[in-house]
Amino acid sequence: MTTLSDVAKKANVSKMTVSRVINHPEQVRDELKTSVFNAMRELDYRPNVAAKALVNNRTQIIKLFILEDMDTTEPYYMNLLTGISKELGKEQYALQLVTEHHFDIGGCDGYIVTGMRHSDYEWLQRLERPVVLFGENRLEFDYCDTDNTLGTKMATEYALKQGYQQVIFIGINVKEPFEYSREAGYMMTMQKHQLPTEIKRFSNHSHLAMEYIQSQWSQLKPNTCFVCASDRLAFGVEKALNLFNADIPNDFGVIGFDGVFLNQVATPKLTTVQQPIFELGVQCARMLLAKIAKDGQPQGIEQLAPTLSIAGSTRNDNL
């Protein structure tokens, strides 16, 4: 391993100058800078992360708290993790997963928290390092999330554009901001078109949505589209409709929300609000690193636009 000293010798300067070229390049003459850069290249210099961490009192570790039960949303996370990890890797940060609320053994430079519920608020506030949430909140935490309202707006607009006369919203019965936002997108769009709204809510399990459709089958009118707050619920709706040999997408449309895995295995494949999970991971990481660099200053919020992934569960102009 080549060190600062090696580079310094090769470039005929002191260690300190080399260090400055890396961290405060504006303080060094251009002439020296180029010769230092050359030396670094020739020797294939890579800074020693541990040494830097030691002197800066950093750990180069970011902890990712996954507070919700992973099994319920599992496929989701891999993309998030990949995004976070990729971005952190660029700055030589490493990731540590924390799934239980076990004690914070070993330090870290910051936290990314996902699946926060309102009850977690208290202990999150006590954390002594910068925190960024993945997922909307109405508190003062910095966060990244999909633009949930935009997502259901897009879904509802699309359903109407495809000519479905009734649009029913199948929501998740949790009192969390992301759900409110998704419902809001639906409501706003329906009101804009002066149409009546109808919202049903269930725990996020496919069989509940399925049972609902089964119980309501006789009252369902054709030409209805179900805009769902998750792919899970949409999956259940579709399964139930299939049981009655309903004509999807001509008589009934189904639109999910998430776009991770489940929409792919449904038959027909689900039209869904595709969240940019990977990019959200990248953004979370970026925001956290910025916050660390700026000594914990608030970084605000970042909402990324989802895309509507169109598949066989809704009518489609273009087919």
Added chain:
Amino acid sequence: MTTLSDVAKKANVSKMTVSRVINHPEQVRDELKTSVFNAMRELDYRPNVAAKALVNNRTQIIKLFILEDMDTTEPYYMNLLTGISKELGKEQYALQLVTEHHFDIGGCDGYIVTGMRHSDYEWLQRLERPVVLFGENRLEFDYCDTDNTLGTKMATEYALKQGYQQVIFIGINVKEPFEYSREAGYMMTMQKHQLPTEIKRFSNHSHLAMEYIQSQWSQLKPNTCFVCASDRLAFGVEKALNLFNADIPNDFGVIGFDGVFLNQVATPKLTTVQQPIFELGVQCARMLLAKIAKDGQPQGIEQLAPTLSIAGSTRNDNL
């Protein structure tokens, strides 16, 4: 942050003694040891990872290479990651994900590699730090994996025990050890019972298995069980059988392999060979840490027994 020196002062010894209590306790008198332990507890001492890493020329980072396309096996990985991460965390190691073959920027103390294909052999061999594979291989790499042969043995035995007269194996057409092992478990069991074997192979996509069943439907005899090399294929088989309103599980049985997510969303839920993915992650990590501690010495292989998760896609004595 309390340091070694703080502890040393409190216990009236030198830093070195404290360090020895941690790393070479056998070299320290019991009397001193206890007083050092007390001091550590009172001051809530946590070793500084960066300092330790610096002096030991370690990074405390493990890289996880995910070589296969994640989208195909996605739900799988979260459990693996959690297992690995949990175990690494205990020893203050952090994880770095590497999904593209991008350059090995920044060092690490070891690698865990998953999704290795035969073509990756060459560059893997060149890695300069200890490597442990997740997944069978017939080369000299240390690895952890499910006992694949045992898995299909269990599945096939179970199918026969439930009285299915024909058992057909639906395999994945890749030339990889895990597939050979799964086929072997099926073959051995059938031969043991002196029954004829039948193996079909497809790429690991549900629609291919689905199309196969559809094309063969007229020739399929009731009382047949399909033992599949993946839940994906099993899912396809089941979907096709459902299309014909076949009686699952009475006329046809379906058994998958993996037990991550997909088996849960199938209707009826899939009986499947449940891999202990989380534990495999833990084992991988443990093996790698042992290898690092022993300066890269081979650690052999570790095959964990899967369990048969019984659900509605097969007949069941107990129901």
Added chain:
DNA sequence: GGATATGGTGTTAACGGTAACAGGTTTAAG
């Protein structure tokens, strides 16, 4: 009883990097 091992502890010098300060040179101002 003096030489020789043995076990337990402290001292010193690194590991690779950076902040803070010191010192030298150039530029600008009066």
Added chain:
DNA sequence: CTTAAACCTGTTACCGTTAACACCATATCC
């Protein structure tokens, strides 16, 4: 032309930990 400010670069000390060695007791041997 002097003096102060601005600019660059080097020196020193330290971040927290450990290996290697030095040292001093005590136990062991002939």
